[in-house]
Amino acid sequence: MSEATTDGAGRGTILVLNGPNLNLLGTREPEKYGTATLADVEQLAKDTGAAHGLDVECFQSNHEGALVDAIHAARGTALGIVINAGAYTHTSVAIRDAISAVQLPAVEVHITNVHAREEFRHHSYLSDISKAVIAGAGILGYRFAIEYLAGLQASRD
Numbered sequence: 001m002s003e004a005t006t007d008g009a010g011r012g013t014i015l016v017l018n019g020p021n022l023n024l025l026g027t028r029e030p031e032k033y034g035t036a037t038l039a040d041v042e043q044l045a046k047d048t049g050a051a052h053g054l055d056v057e058c059f060q061s062n063h064e065g066a067l068v069d070a071i072h073a074a075r076g077t078a079l080g081i082v083i084n085a086g087a088y089t090h091t092s093v094a095i096r097d098a099i100s101a102v103q104l105p106a107v108e109v110h111i112t113n114v115h116a117r118e119e120f121r122h123h124s125y126l127s128d129i130s131k132a133v134i135a136g137a138g139i140l141g142y143r144f145a146i147e148y149l150a151g152l153q154a155s156r157d
């Protein structure tokens with residue numbers, strides 16, 4: 001897991017999780033996912049967090065259990081989770097249960113509009129347990145998700 005940034009003002013940490021194949025952003029089907037890399041996405045997330053006084057910790061894995069472990073580790077350390085679970089969105093009860101278990105506000109993000117794609121992408125195991133779902137906004141979805149969580153946190157401060 002990458003180091004938490006220190007450019008926030010200590011208001012808290014948001015965990016940004018990316019699932020399988022998102023490490024290939026930039027070269028993976030660029031006509032669908034664009035040309036921004038995972039590093040670009042993570043920088044955007046960190047910059048957005050910093051603008052709101054929040055640290056952003058980023059983690060990507062192609063392995064379901066590693067994503068579950070990262071969600072567990074967020075309990076007690078993060079104020080919210082932004083998750084693009086990739087294909088696990090449509091298959092993983094384990095990731096769903098992990099998010100429910102840690103009781104942190106989660107925002108589900110998809111770069112593409114999954115509802116305009118194949119039928120099997122229309123169902124998500126995460127949507128009904130997420131505070132918000134953002135799909136089809138490209139990598140800006142990550143920015144919107146962090147802004148949403150920052151607003152949620154501000155309303156609780």
Ligand SMILES: O=C1C[C@@](O)(C(=O)O)C[C@@H](O)[C@@H]1O
Nearest residue numbers: 021084086087110111112121
């Ligand atoms: O890997 C991905 C990426 C995705 O989550 C997106 O960001 O648009 C959409 C998923 O259906 C797909 O399996």
